[in-house]
Amino acid sequence: MKLSQTGIVLLSGLVLGGLGMVTLDNSDVYAKQENGYSVHTGYDKPWGSQLAKEGYVFRLENDQNNNGLWSQPIGKNGHNLISRKAFQQVIKNKVDFKIYRVWQYKNGLQYKIVSRSGKYRGWIDNAGVYNKYSLDKQLQPIIEQEQKVVNSINSKYPYTTHYNKADLMVYRNDLAKANKEASGLSGNKRAIALSSVKEVNRYLRSHNADLVPTLLWQKVK
Structure with missing residues (x-):
């Protein structure tokens, strides 16, 4: 999908859905016809x-x-x-x-x-x-780790989940760091962050674009 690039950015990483989450490299995260899903x-x-x-x-x-x-x-x-x-x-x-x-x-x-x-x-x-919550200061370390993983997946492996072993280890380590950061939070923010990390882990396994966490839907500052 070639999308209108206005409004909200998914940090600096992804194109989301259809009309506004912008990427620096134009990786179409939600271009399901390219990832084995039917549009x-x-x-x-x-x-x-x-x-x-x-x-x-x-x-x-x-x-x-x-x-x-x-x-x-x-x-x-x-x-x-x-x-x-x-x-x-x-x-x-x-x-x-x-x-x-x-x-x-x-x-x-x-x-x-x-x-x-x-x-x-x-x-x-x-x-x-x-x-x-994408603008919450306490959640930024988790968001940054998630962004790093998802951006790399979409850049290097846009059409497959057959990751290089070295890359897969890096992704898992980055998500482990995000999970540790999330576990150190309290209350509602802890629950939001842990759920978000789980979604990225599921995205890593399935490449199902619906699993990209909404915590990565961020307002243009």
Whole structure:
């Protein structure tokens, strides 16, 4: 997939989904047709259910593809549910959202989101969504280790999980360091970090792009 590169970056590493997570080397993490997964237009129910479990941890960011929340995903003739002014206010107020549905199409992804109060609900391009914990200072060492592993996998092994033994050892060591850092945290942040490291470990084994942790969805600073 060749994607619009605006809005949110996945740190400096990945292209995510369809419309906004930018890479320095243009590795298409979510180009499933290139990684043995079929691209289709329609709802990705398993991924939607997976993201819903993360709860209200997502926030919205300005992106040239987004000017509100839409009643239908792309290709279904939806209408805008919120004015541009109200949309900007939602961003300014840092309203928390949950993702609970995923729409996949040839050139990207859209998410159906809902605010904690239920006041705001609709579809948005994935470029306009980031995980609020991705900016947490305590989580940065874990994020950096995860980023390092995922970026290397996508650069060196875009189409296979048959890793060189030396590289595989490096990946495992880097994730062990991330796990140690995560274990040293407390409370909710510890749980978030440990879960994120597990997702990268599963990505290492399966190369399933849905397993790239949302902790790597970061707002452009």
